[in-house]
Amino acid sequence: MNIGIIGGGWSGLAAAVELTRSGHQVTVYEAGKLLGGRARCITADAPLLDNGQHLLVGAYKETLRLMKIVDPDSARNGFLRLPLTLDYPEGVFIRAPRLPAPFHLAAALLFARGLSLEDKMAAIRFMRALKNINFNPDTSVTVAQALAEQPSAIRRYLWEPICVAALNTPAEKASFSVFARVLKDALTGRAGNSDFLLPTRDLSALFPEPAADWLVENGSTVRTRTRVVSIQRSGEKWRLVLEDGSAIHDKVIIATSPAHAIPLLEQLFDCQAIARQLSTLSYQPIVTVYAKFLAPLRFKTPLIGWVDPVPLFIFDLNACRSDIRQEKITTIAAVASAEGEHMEWDDARWMDEINTRMQQVFGQLPPGRIIKRVTEKRATFTCSPDTYRPPSATPRSGIFLAGDYVDGPYPSTLEGAVRSGVQCAQTLLSAS
Ligand SMILES: Cc1cc2nc3c(=O)[nH]c(=O)nc-3n(C[C@H](O)[C@H](O)[C@H](O)COP(=O)(O)OP(=O)(O)OC[C@H]3O[C@@H](n4cnc5c(N)ncnc54)[C@H](O)[C@@H]3O)c2cc1C
Incomplete structure (x- = not known):
């Protein structure tokens, strides 16, 4: 198949790598000068600075897997690996020692400085209660509601900072079921899942640039400074209208932010309901x-x-x-x-x-x-209990969605974006 992907952020590139690996011909259209979307380098001269400092965690399995495919060196040397560490100069210090899971976590809490024994036991009870329900709580609950019984120090120095860092949403608004999923992946399983991965290079060099090189080497095409203006039916295929020309594809993936997906979806009759729902996102x-x-x-x-x-x-x-x-x-x-x-x-x-x-x-x-x-x-x-997240298949056969906002277990993160790209590629392949 000949597939057009609109958007060269981490989700679009992930979808492109998966589809190219399956033997299809992909063209990525990126409106900007550089690939990477919200996670890219924004300066031309040293020091190379990003659109925002990012932090990844060891549980970002799909991101690490794709990085390994397109650039093994980036997967190996692209991060400084730090055991889970919460260091507050006001007196609280939590660090997971290098022990097998779950002992690393238990030890992190028991030997934490600046927290009382009561605080530590409450945190352990909280994790145990989550484990008992397989980290699958009621989807209508917020993180603040779930933490109501936790002592204030544990809320302030442990759960709320993790919530804001992972979901980028204050605890009062954040979805507890998404938070529980993040805790499950980062804090259970292998001890390394909870490691902080601090990029040792700028974000463009970490994945988007190696991914583009890999795509070109493997027969696909990457076009930067190319905005897709609209998507039109052309017989059994789809015409992407560009600012200067057009291109025909068998299938199309819209891998933009939700705000940029809306105008593209609005032009497709069956997709207007999705566009309307997306415009309610905050x-x-x-x-x-x-x-x-x-x-x-x-x-x-x-x-x-x-x-x-x-x-x-x-x-x-x-x-x-x-x-x-x-x-x-x-x-x-x-x-x-x-x-x-x-x-x-x-x-x-x-x-x-x-x-x-x-x-x-x-x-x-x-x-x-x-x-x-x-x-x-x-x-x-805003990752709240009632946030609308569309599936990757749209009612229009041949048109698919990828992006950190698309339905999936993760909040709006690099791993959420990459997983959605991979998931979208799989949905497209199984629908063909
Ligand atoms: C400041 C900041 C800090 C963050 N920190 C973290 C962090 O620490 N850890 C973490 O995991 N996540 C973090 N995130 C979230 C993470 O960066 C995003 O979830 C992820 O980059 C989203 O990728 P995406 O591909 O879904 O969308 P985007 O990155 O938005 O990519 C969409 C792309 O589509 C292009 N596009 C849009 N319209 C068109 C069109 N019509 N034609 C062609 N191209 C188009 C855009 O130019 C863009 O490049 C942070 C985000 C920001 C902004």
């Missing part, structure tokens, strides 16, 4: 502030966090990134996920907040300077 922001300090600073762990006034994590890019290792300068990425008062902060306020936190760790320091502040207002969809 979104959550992520702010990443890249900053530098003119001092050689050594962090105890490459990722440290604070919970007040908003959950904020600082990544030590000198420790993570192999291309950002200047001896006298320390480059960091400060990340605030989901909605909150930080959306009103300007550069000066951000730098104040970052300076204060860095001084808590390192004492008096020359103030840092912002390199770049990236605010993604629609970083992810």
